[in-house]
Amino acid sequence: MGLLSKKDAKLITDPLTDDNPVTIQVLGICSALAITAELKASIVMAVAVLFVLGIGNVVISLMRNIIPSKIRIIVQLIVVATLVIIVDLVLKAFAYELSKTLSVFVGLIITNCIIMGRFEAFALANGPWKAFLDGIGNSLGYGVILIIVGFFRELLGSGTLLGYKVLGDPIAKTGVYAFGYENNGFMLLAPMALIVLGIVIWIQRSRNEALIEEH
């Protein structure tokens, strides 16, 4: 990353690995459980959060010196809600099909604790450029986990990826189904998202023991 100084680059790379908002800070779990039954939904959600967090962090950062501390949480909520509603309206007007896919997640974006967390922890104390990088980094870190979980849940639960039957046809018994393989419907339910997420956390911590908390 020649464009960014080492410190700035860390703002993007850290949340992707050792400071991941989902697996290390355990934020944004609710939406990670709710929407990862399909890969497509995971990707759409990841892009939506990227957009909202990137811009929201900049807006909050620009306002950081004028926001009264007593009502800062409400101000943050209003900024997220406004951004999300504007995005939703623009999509409805110019990309109607996409907006229908996204409609379920609009509420979830507003309540996503990663967004509030980054506003509160970073944007309120840093300049707009840094806040922007932090927003992008954290939403990418969130998106990566979402996509990993979504990938496994859709593959093992429905035998498809992005709707394509990659494992063959379960009714006509082609592909791996010819050998007696069955889809695991349990993968589509929320508890399995938690278990898949747990496995991701396990792998991550076994590779880097510095991440294991003392008890």
Next chain:
Amino acid sequence: MEKRTDKNSYTLLFAIGMVLIVGSLLAFTASALKPNIEENKRIEKQQNILYAMGVNDNDEGSAVFVGTDVVVDEFSKYIKKQIVIQGDKITEDANAYLIDIKKEQTAAKDASYQRKLPLFIGEKDGKTFYIAPIRGKGLWDAIWAYVAMDADMVVQGAYFDHKGETPGLGANIKQRFFMDDFIGEHLKSNGNFTGITVAKGNADPTNKDKTDNEVDAIAGSTITGDGVTAMLKTELKLYVPYFKTLKTN
């Protein structure tokens, strides 16, 4: 010393200012984009209706509407007549597809109100389709459908949609594998209106028997499936008197 931004008066002014700015920003965006959004919704309705009668760009596995650029022409080409049924009164109305089913359902709770039932009559390859828009409740929110029938109330095609069913589970009612199961399914049994039940564990998962008034349910979506069953039963029943008049004429 107290910071300027900690004062109550500042906080209050900030809050008022923020509400005014955000409020007008949202109001402006919403009203500026409203015509586009309305147009998109209108086009979507036409696409849904055409989809139900088999006018679509479906490829092997996924449901694809006719393009937004051709939908208006196709709609006027295939939909020959739009009628509104209100009790015994039947009127023709070229904008019947814009009738808000939700509003009609709410208004009909008042017993003195005679609900408007829109029905679209389409023709394709010499066959006549009667397409009814219906609406019901899923697990989380509204579900709705356009059901194309022939004069004997045998389903010729259906398009289902939903507002907020669970992705991967209930949301799959708008997938081909579910919607296509309805094609050819009978709504009547022995001449009486029965509806179609979205049934779990029925003996006919590949849906070979079209007269059993059952289609196979989606695993993990019991409540959405029950919603579909209830919607088909109560809403399409209202059209039965009209279909009787088709037989006597």
